[in-house]
Amino acid sequence: MNKPTKISPNSALNTSLPTLNIIGSGKLGRTLARLFSDAGLVTMGAIYNRNIESSQAAQAFIGSGRVTTNIEQLSSEPAELWMISTPDDTIKPCAEQLANLIGIDWKKATALHCSGLKTSAELIALQKQGCATASAHPAHSFASPEHSLSSFPSTVCTLEGNERATNILDALFSAIGGQVTTIEPEAKPLYHAATVMASNYLITLLGTSETLLKKAGIEDALANAVLAALMRQSLENGLQVGPVNALTGPIARGDSNTLQAHIKAIKQSVPELDSVYSSMGIQALKLARQQGYLDSEELAAIEKILHD
Numbered sequence: 665m666n667k668p669t670k671i672s673p674n675s676a677l678n679t680s681l682p683t684l685n686i687i688g689s690g691k692l693g694r695t696l697a698r699l700f701s702d703a704g705l706v707t708m709g710a711i712y713n714r715n716i717e718s719s720q721a722a723q724a725f726i727g728s729g730r731v732t733t734n735i736e737q738l739s740s741e742p743a744e745l746w747m748i749s750t751p752d753d754t755i756k757p758c759a760e761q762l763a764n765l766i767g768i769d770w771k772k773a774t775a776l777h778c779s780g781l782k783t784s785a786e787l788i789a790l791q792k793q794g795c796a797t798a799s800a801h802p803a804h805s806f807a808s809p810e811h812s813l814s815s816f817p818s819t820v821c822t823l824e825g826n827e828r829a830t831n832i833l834d835a836l837f838s839a840i841g842g843q844v845t846t847i848e849p850e851a852k853p854l855y856h857a858a859t860v861m862a863s864n865y866l867i868t869l870l871g872t873s874e875t876l877l878k879k880a881g882i883e884d885a886l887a888n889a890v891l892a893a894l895m896r897q898s899l900e901n902g903l904q905v906g907p908v909n910a911l912t913g914p915i916a917r918g919d920s921n922t923l924q925a926h927i928k929a930i931k932q933s934v935p936e937l938d939s940v941y942s943s944m945g946i947q948a949l950k951l952a953r954q955q956g957y958l959d960s961e962e963l964a965a966i967e968k969i970l971h972d
């Protein structure tokens with residue numbers, strides 16, 4: 665990934681205060697709109713979601729903007745910036761619908777979507793009309809828009825697309841505290857898979873560990889205390905010294921009997937988690953191998969237990 669050259673938002677946009685229209689103002693859309701708007705980078709224009717209630721909730725959160733009840737009304741909502749922050753599979757059809765609107769001078773506009781997987785090619789219909797297009801993926805979990813307002817700064821924002829669009833988005837995302845970088849379109853699937861594993865699977869890991877503690881009869885508050893301390897500490901260690909140095913536990917120590925006992929208990933109580941435990945264990949074993957502490961016999965014994 666490469667770092668683009670820095671320029672100011674206004675010079676990049678060639679206008680004093682661009683208008684931003686949003687199609688799909690959910691968790692991410694309303695948060696970015698509020699951040700851009702609060703930073704004085706944009707004037708809010710139209711907000712279009714399929715349900716008027718969700719548009720109204722977005723408008724209330726952002727603090728400005730006009731609720732638009734159908735996509736055709738956007739013909740009379742000129743804007744320099746168009747953000748399509750709908751679910752990934754609807755980005756392309758939304759771009760096609762926008763491109764068919766009468767009376768918009770797309771040559772003066774920039775359109776973006778925020779999918780980690782999809783590239784700016786999803787916006788091809790707008791690109792064909794002369795619009796500058798890009799994808800901009802913030803590596804951030806927008807589960808709570810209110811919380812994201814303060815935690816967004818320092819988020820890595822990965823851009824890909826047309827040069828005019830990426831220059832503009834670099835200026836905008838940098839101005840709200842993003843660390844902007846660029847990515848080749850063909851690298852997006854692996855990049856996005858990595859962010860999904862780090863973010864969503866971390867939460868899934870929390871959920872599966874909670875399930876095991878519950879099966880062990882440990883009440884919720886105590887389970888939360890056990891996992892909060894352990895997960896925070898492990899993550900902190902992993903980020904500070906790297907996964908190879910941070911790995912502890914039975915696989916790193918070569919405690920085969922302990923592993924066998926875990927697998928037996930999981931198979932008896934929560935059999936659907938057996939494959940999860942073993943496949944994560946196989947990845948942990950790769951780290952243990954790199955630590956160089958276990959000999960080949962110990963490594964082979966653990967490998968056999970995890971594959972059986």
Ligand SMILES: NC(=O)c1ccc[n+]([C@@H]2O[C@H](COP(=O)([O-])OP(=O)(O)OC[C@H]3O[C@@H](n4cnc5c(N)ncnc54)[C@H](OP(=O)(O)O)[C@@H]3O)[C@@H](O)[C@H]2O)c1
Pocket residue numbers: 687688689690691692693712713714715716718719749750751752754758777778779780801802803804805806807
């Ligand atoms: N959430 C994250 O943490 C995160 C992080 C990075 C990137 N992203 C990306 O950001 C984008 C949005 O994700 P999100 O989590 O913000 O989704 P979300 O919370 O589900 O919001 C999607 C919004 O789009 C609207 N919508 C759905 N279909 C539509 C359509 N056909 N036309 C107009 N509006 C439509 C929905 O409202 P109605 O149902 O009322 O239409 C909703 O307000 C996705 O591309 C996602 O990959 C999300």
